[in-house]
Amino acid sequence: MVKNAIELPGAKNARELGGFAVNGGRIKKGVLLRAGTLGKAPEMVEKLEKSYKVRAIVDFRMDGERNASPDPEVHGARNIHLPVIEFEDYLQQLGDPQLAKRYMSQQMGRDEMIDVAYQHGLIGPEVYPFFLLGERGIKAYRSFFEILLNPEEGAVLWHCTDGKDRTGLASALLLVALGASKETIFEDYLMTNAYNAKVIEPIRSRLKELETAPEKIDAMVFASGGAIEGYLIRAFEVLEEKYNGAEGYLTKALGLTEDDFEILRKKYIDTAPEM
Numbered sequence: 001m002v003k004n005a006i007e008l009p010g011a012k013n014a015r016e017l018g019g020f021a022v023n024g025g026r027i028k029k030g031v032l033l034r035a036g037t038l039g040k041a042p043e044m045v046e047k048l049e050k051s052y053k054v055r056a057i058v059d060f061r062m063d064g065e066r067n068a069s070p071d072p073e074v075h076g077a078r079n080i081h082l083p084v085i086e087f088e089d090y091l092q093q094l095g096d097p098q099l100a101k102r103y104m105s106q107q108m109g110r111d112e113m114i115d116v117a118y119q120h121g122l123i124g125p126e127v128y129p130f131f132l133l134g135e136r137g138i139k140a141y142r143s144f145f146e147i148l149l150n151p152e153e154g155a156v157l158w159h160c161t162d163g164k165d166r167t168g169l170a171s172a173l174l175l176v177a178l179g180a181s182k183e184t185i186f187e188d189y190l191m192t193n194a195y196n197a198k199v200i201e202p203i204r205s206r207l208k209e210l211e212t213a214p215e216k217i218d219a220m221v222f223a224s225g226g227a228i229e230g231y232l233i234r235a236f237e238v239l240e241e242k243y244n245g246a247e248g249y250l251t252k253a254l255g256l257t258e259d260d261f262e263i264l265r266k267k268y269i270d271t272a273p274e275m
Contacts, residue, residue, distance in 0.1 A: 002194045006052075009043040012036030013163035013195045017171060017188065023179030025271040031155045032268060034171050036163030040072045048074045048157065055154030056147050060084045060140060060166035076154070080147065082140035084131050084166040093130065094120050118219045127222075128235035131169060132249070133242070142254040144170055145177070149263055164192040164227050172232065176246045177256065177264050182236075192227040200226040 008014040013036040018029035030052055038044065038057075048054040054077045059066055062083055071079050094100040094116070102108055103116055117123040121130055131137045148156060160166040168189050175185045193200060200221050207217045218228045236246060243249040250256045 002191065004188075004191065005195075006033060008035060008038070008047055010039035010041030011044055011159075013192055015191065015195075017175065020175070020180060020184050020188065022175070022184070022265075022269055024265060025269045027178060028268055028270045032174065033155055033157040034163060034167050035157060035159040036167070037069055037161050038071055038159060039069070045072050045074055048072075048155075049076060052155040052157075053153075054157050055152050056080055056150075056156045058082055058144055058147060058156065058158035058170075060158065060160040060170065062086050065161050080143075082143050084137045084140045084160075084169075085134065086136060089134060089136065090122060093122060114219055114223050117223070118216075123219045123222055124215070125231050125234035128165070128169060128231055129238040131166060132235060132239070138253050140166075141170060141173060145174075145250075145254060145256060145260070145264075148174070148268075149260055162192075162225050164189075164225070168192070168227065168232070169235070172235075173246065173250060173254075174264075177250055177261055178268060179265065186229065186232065189232050190227050190229060192225070196225040200224050 002015070004015040004017070004019060006014050006016050013034075015034060016030065017027045017032040017034070020027045033052065033054070048057075054074055056078050057071055057074060057080065059071055059079065059081045060083065061081075062085060064087060066081060066083075073079070091100045094103060099116065103113060108116065114123060121127060132141070144158065158167055158170050171188055172185050175188060203224050204217060204221050204226075207220055212220075218230065222228050222231065239246045239249045243252050
């Protein structure tokens with residue numbers, strides 16, 4: 001079993017932040033859960049209700065993704081929709097209305113779609129700044145922390161479609177707030193590649209054999225479910241440029257205070273020494 005995996009039958013890329021070392025201790029087990037699309041398997045719903053006692057399910061997906069596969073109803077949990085991005089944001093980013101029409105109607109082949117997406121920042125190193133700095137993204141991540149700060153007891157689960165990008169950024173920001181090291185943040189982010197190795201490794205190998213440019217390999221792997229270290233590095237670089245770091249983004253863009261950081265750390269960090 002891959003590190004930090006949690007047993008959620010039918011859910012993609014399901015794992016937790018519990019057990020990671022942070023300043024002052026380790027993150028508590030079974031309270032901070034991340035995943036991709038959840039599905040509706042009765043066994044999963046039972047796990048969320050009884051094993052984890054989930055009180056909030058945060059969905060970062062677009063309306064279309066959510067409508068195509070709605071989250072299950074879990075007794076005792078609120079279903080909260082916080083879209084980080086919507087289709088209209090992608091269309092605006094593409095700029096050219098005709099190009100946008102062809103792209104969104106899927107009149108292009110897969111390779112052409114990836115090329116267009118890469119050229120316009122929908123795939124590539126600028127995709128995470130696109131998520132983080134947009135008005136919708138800031139609102140979504142601010143609301144995410146408001147949920148985490150709620151005094152209500154129980155676990156919080158957040159997810160998107162693949163559980164790696166919108167979800168991965170939420171996890172990275174939370175780990176920053178809890179005092180995790182950069183090494184831990186990247187370890188959590190890159191764990192997606194272990195979960196999806198059977199899919200992405202053949203793609204990476206085939207593209208290398210074809211002597212594909214490294215940046216195109218990254219884009220193809222990313223589009224196929226992989227996590228790209230350089231993309232998260234770029235996100236942190238942009239936050240450094242604009243907010244003097246990720247903590248600056250948390251305070252200046254999302255409005256967290258020192259008291260909020262203290263609440264989060266008391267709530268989600270186990271300070272007891274390991275036996």
